[in-house]
Structures are given as C-alpha cells and as structure tokens.
Amino acid sequence: MLKIDHLSTSYRTIDGKVHVVNNLDFTIRDNEIFGIAGESGCGKSTLLKAIYDIVEFPLEIDSGRVILSGEKDGRPFSCESGEIRKTWWNHISYIPQAAQSVLNPITRLKAQFLDSVPEKIRERESDQHILRQVGQYLEELDLSPDLLNAFPFQLSGGMRQRVIIALATFLSPNVVLADEPTTALDVVVQRGILMMLMRLQKQLKNTIVLVSHDMGVHYQVTGRMAIMYSGSFVELGKTEDIFRSPIHPYTTMLIGALPRVGDRGQKIGIPGQPPALTDPPSGCRFAPRCPEATERCRCEVPAFREVKPGRFVACHM
Template identity: 45%
Template sequence: MAILEVKDLKAYYITHRYGRTTSVKAVDGVSFKVEKDEIYGIAGESGCGKSTLLKAISGLVKPPLQILEGGVTYNFDGERLNILALNDEKQRRKLRGARLSLVPQGSMSVLNPVRRVRKSFEDVLYAHFDLSEQEFEDVVRKHLDALGLDWTVMHTYPHQLSGGMRQRITIALSTILKPDIIFADEPTTALDVVVQRGVVQLIKKIKEEQQNTLVLVTHDLSIHANLCDRLAVMYAGKIVEEGEVDRIFSTPKHPYTIMLLNSLPKLGDSSPRSSAPGAPPSLVNPPSGCRFHPRCPYVMERCRTESPDLIEMGNGHRVACFLEEGSK
C-alpha cells in the first residue's frame, strides 16, 4: 500500500526583480509512489531539485517557492489527505512532526545555535503534547537511550558538538514523535566516512524500532546501495529512472544513470574512472526536449524537441528515454 503518492508535481522558485519574472523550474512534473515501510532513495547531482522536492511534499512551501500544479496525497492507515490542499499552516505543522518529519539538509538549521539542545526538544514536544517536566524527561530519555545517545547532550550548545553528533541529535529530534514517514535530506553529507557509517546505523535503528517509512535523499550512491529498497534518479527537476535498487545498479537504463554509475569507484578496477562530462543545465531555461540531451552520448533528433515520459519496463522499473521505447 502506498503511504505517499506524488502526482505531476511542479514546484518553481518564482522571483520578480527589476520588472522581470524569473522561474527556477526545480521540480517539473514529478510523479512517484512510496510504499509503506520501504526505504525509497532519491539520487541526482547537486541542484537537480532533490531538496525542493522534499520541501514541497512535506508542505514546507514558502515564497519564492510555489506549487504550480500537482497532488501530494498521504495515506495514514486509511486516512487520505492531500497536504497541498491544507491551507492552514497550523494544520500542516501538526501533520509534520506527528505524521511526517523532515530532517533538513544541514544540521545547524534545525538546532537553535544560541540555545541548549534541550530547548529544541522542548519546542517540538510541547508544541504537540501537554507534558509535565518529568514526563518530558522520561520521553526524551527513553528515545535517546534507544538511539544510544547520552542525556548529557541536552545541556550542550550545538556548536560544542561534533558534526556527527549534531546530525545524530537532529535525527533524534526529528523522530521523537515517531512519525509514520521520515524524509532525510543528505543526512550523511559533510561527515567523514566512519561517522557516516554511524549515522546510517542510527537511521536503520530508528526505522526498525519505529517501523516507519523512509525517504532518503543523497547524491551518494553508495548509501543508496546499502540502505534503499527502491531508487529514483533525478535530473534537472525530473525523475529519469526509478526501480528496485539492485535492478538499477545491475541494469541501469537511462544514459544519465549509466553515467552516474560509471563515475563510481569499482573494487579492483584501477583504470581511470570517467567523470560525468558536461554540467547540469540551468533550471531557468532548461534544454528543450529531453533535458539530458546536450550531455547524452546517444542523442537522437527527437530528443531535442520531445520530452520522454517515464515508461514501465517491467518489475516496476521505469525509464524516461526514447532509446527504451522500442525495447519495451
């Protein structure tokens, strides 16, 4: 059963300056479903719209970001609701935290830098529950214990903590209300490899304990390979390929996915790796047709004018490429 269904979502940053309107088409017609209890990964180069997509689907939309069209429907135990149709920020805030939780990119943005960590936990818990001080301490202690974190962190200021510890606390804070679905945006970026492993373990632990669904955004494909059930690859505001992680790693279909995978190091292979040639396009004036066509080694005439839709290749593997149309 799908817990989240995103349909034809368009979210642009629209600014008006010096009499000119500029639209950054960061999410431009995205559709996918997330099944209950799965770990769904979203990959793609910097600037392709991953964080914008998470903001839009968790209802954190404020100017200059605007939703132009589309639907974002959650199904919480049979209760269906379209978060984009909720006009009241209070209702949306209640939903976040309790039902869904976003661990945003950059741990400093969640914890208040001038207040002790405890204060951030108080803000979250007291916004949802009427708790006594003792009850507050019991709830937080239990959660921190389960995650292997020490209560003493509550007395520290964010800047006194290492990057890895700050990220663990951000994750603990974002999951204290046991949300049904967690969106984690680059939770391991900017951490060294050993600390990254610890954070990945922590995420796994929470998921096992709370039995929630996880949407994991990172440009680090090795994290996807280790953690995710299914993967979506984004390019310039669109999903270009989606499917089971093993299938995408073993038989990638989209030339962009192939390019990304070829840039990964391989065990025992000392030949030089091909880095992704060219650069991601501007999202203000994206290329016509298939957005990947200027970088694509297999570009055909129609790719310059027509935009390919995602087509089902079997077993839930979907690819947006004209090369695959004939081979379906």
C-alpha cells in the same frame, strides 16, 4: 503512503519563474527507505520542501499535490499539500540539508525537544515526564540523556546530527525526510549515522526518504531509488536492479563512473554540464550530454513510463 501527484514547482525570481520540479508523479510506500539521487542543483531539496509543505515565497506549487496517508496508533489519516504542515513531527518530520545549523544555538537541547511536542500532549503531560521519555529514547539510540542539558555548540558535528535524527524521530512519525544527512561528516561518522537511520526504520517500520548525491550511500541503505536530472526523474526502481542493470543513459554513466575495489581501468566522467533551469533545452534535458541521443530526443520530451514491473524510465530509447 506518500503520493506525489503530478507535482510541478517553481521559484519566482526577478528574471521570471524558474521551473525546478517538473510534473513528478510517483508513490513512496510504507516501510521502505526510498532514495533520491542527482547532481547538485537538480531539485532534490526543492522536492523535499514541497513534500514537507514548506512552500513559501519564492517557492510555489504550479500544479499537482502531495498526499500523505496512513495509520498511526490504530487511527487512519490522510492529508495533502497545505494540510501536511499540521502533522509535522507527528506524521512527517524533516531533517533539512545542513541540519547542523537548524538547532537554536542559544537554547539547551531539552527546550528544542519540548518545542517539537504537540500542544495537546504538553497540556496533558508535565515537561518532566516528557523529558524523561526523551531521555529514555536517547538511551535507546546510544546517546546520553545528559545531552539534554547541553547547548548545540557543545556537541561535535556527528553528535549534533544524531541528536537531530533523534529529534526528528522521537514522535515516531510515519515519514522521515532526510536531506543529505551524512554530507560534511567523515566516513566513520557517516556510517554510524546511516546505521542509526536503518535501525530506526526497522524499529518504527516507517518510511524514510533519503536524499543524497552519494551513490554509495544509496547502495548501502535504500531499497528503491530515483535518479533525478534537471527537475525530473529519469529512472526509478529497486536500488539493486538500478545498480545491476541501469537503463537510462544518465544512470548508466553515473554508475559507470563509480570507483570499484580492484578496478584499475580509467573512470570516465559524464561530459558537459547539467542545463541551466532558466533556459532548459527542448526535448529530453539529458540529450545534449547523451551519447545515444537522436533528433527525436532533441525535440520530444520522453514520458516517464513503466518499462518493467516497478521500473520507470524516461527515455525514447
């Protein structure tokens, strides 16, 4: 469905190129919620931008591509980086990080829904007809159709996020990219948003790519997930397996640091800091923080390989 084919991206800065996504190669399937976790600055949002084809200065694709293929309304389709933007909303949609600010503050929500509908449909059908369908869709999502007459600033943070999710899913896209959709919301609202995403995925049987630094969110919502560190994936597999038996030392330490009900032991953080992307260490980028690192780890970049069926890890150990 969504093939990330040896993708590398960088930002052009006054100090030179900063390589942010390094040779990522993986597939996201039909009908799954795929999670991407990792520390701030590891490149999660950059990866989503490259998938969604928002590759604009200073971001560049250095090598590789993204291929989006599938079937919609009985018709097969396939497109790749450079063409994906032509299928926005219809085949793929994107809920950006800090999505609260993507709604235009000076237009009513109905105008923003109409804007998302492709020209072809707007030429064929009246705005009234489209808005009636939007209203029905909002009702299905337990939102009032009256919201269409509201301005974004009249909505609470949680409500705005629900509207953005409704906007991103109204045309039943095959893939929805959601970048930190619950950050900055309290836990009750967060739960409501996650339930809404899960319900929509079940209904549409499509693919949701969920980026979050919150491992608890991944545990509750995703079926498979990847752990990202300094621009690369260090582990990928079924979420359940990753939590039950993490393989990469970084994943093991991340999961070991999670609080658990009833556990009175002291939690140990991961020592050190992620490396600067402008001057990354040679070899495995986690080696300077890894308790198991050897000389080989400091010199040789570990390959990201399948160590068990469906389980990929980048570690010499």
